[in-house]
Amino acid sequence: MSCAGVLVLALLLDALVGEPDWAWKRAPHPAVLMGRAIEMLERNLNEGDNRFFNGALGIIVLAALAGLLGSAISHLPLGGLFEIIVAAILLAQKSLAQHVQAVADALRQSTEEARAAVAMIVGRDTQEMADDAIARGAIESAAENFSDGVVAPAFWFLIAGLPGLMIYKLVNTADSMIGYRNARYEQFGKFAARLDDVLNWIPARLTALILILASRKWSAWSVIRRDAPLHRSPNAGWPEAAMASTLGVALSGPRAYHGEMKDFQWVNGEGARNIGAKEVDQAVDALWSAWLVLLGIVIVLAVVT
Known part of the structure; x- marks a missing residue:
């Protein structure tokens, strides 16, 4: 079976099953294992005068091991079946939609519940968030994680099979753990952060196109071209x-990290700012519409390859 054929089944399996609690209570999730390996790397190598070199070498070794493991799984008896299962585990469509929907549901109950729900999916301070800021955080997380957690893994699986997906996931996990510009990680995590930027360059732009195709709001492209470069991430x-x-809302804007306010520029600043549960619901709908577009693209590739 072609990579595209395997990916079609993996996308469907992830959308159907997601990440059931019963499974990960019995065994660690692959992303958790990757995280433990990165933690061990950081504890042992993030010291001395060559932190950048140590971090780069460590990530290269771990990425190579992840790729080799992916290749080994692909060559097992019934390797195609294992590829489908592992790829589905490393995709995150259903779990993403569930986490974002939980914020909308919590917003309908109380601000405190909504703050707790959005804290599960954002890295900013949530203790004093108003409802509109909670909604923005959830929608931003929906967009960014659809790119990082669905489109990019699918893209690298199509390019390089399970090894490509495993390498991408390792690098992306490393970036989320050590890719920070602070005293502890500035040098050690720089290579992982820059490599993650490279691996996500095409998928991020594909995600924007997929969201436009799903919404059929072609005029959104001019806003994207104008405002995408305003973001602190490339x-x-x-x-x-x-x-x-595509939703007609303003995102980004001021927010707090570790008690310090950051005056980020607005994205689609002319959009609605007084938003809440309804707009988060619309973001979840947009996720599934975009997923259907992605699935359709992969099905076409499976047919022609």
Whole structure:
């Protein structure tokens, strides 16, 4: 079976099953294992005068091991079946939609419940968030994680099979753990952060196109071209601007990290700012519409390859 054929089944399996609690209570999730390996790397190598070199070498070794493991799984008896299962585990469509929907549901109950729900999917301070800021955080997370957790894994699976997906997931996990510009990680995590930027460059822009195709709001492209570069990330601005412009809401803007306010520019600043559960519901609908477009693209590739 072609990579595209395997990916079709993996996308469907992920959408159907997601990440059931019963499974991961009995065994660690592959992303958790990757995280433990990165933690061990950081504890042992993030010291001395060559932190950048140590971090780069460590990530290269771990990525190579992840790729080799993916290749080994692919060559097992019934390797195609294992590829489908592992790829489905490393995709995140259903779990993403569930986490974002949980924020909308919580917003209908109380601000405190909504703050707790959005804290599960964003890295900013949530203790004093108003409802509109909670909704923005959930929608931004929906857009960025659809790119990082669905489109990019699918893209790298199509390019390089399960090894490509495993390498991408390892690098993306490393970026989320050590890719920060602070005293502890500035040097050690820089290679992982830059490599993650490279691996997400095409998928982020594909995500913006997929969101436009799903919404059929072609005029959104001019807003995306204008506002995507405003984002502090070279990639995250593309899906975020696409989601903002297709939903007609303003995203980004001021927010707090570790008690310090950051005056980020607005994305689609002319969009609605007084938003809440309804707009988060619309973001979840947009996720599934975009997923259907992605699935359709992969089905076409499976037919022609």
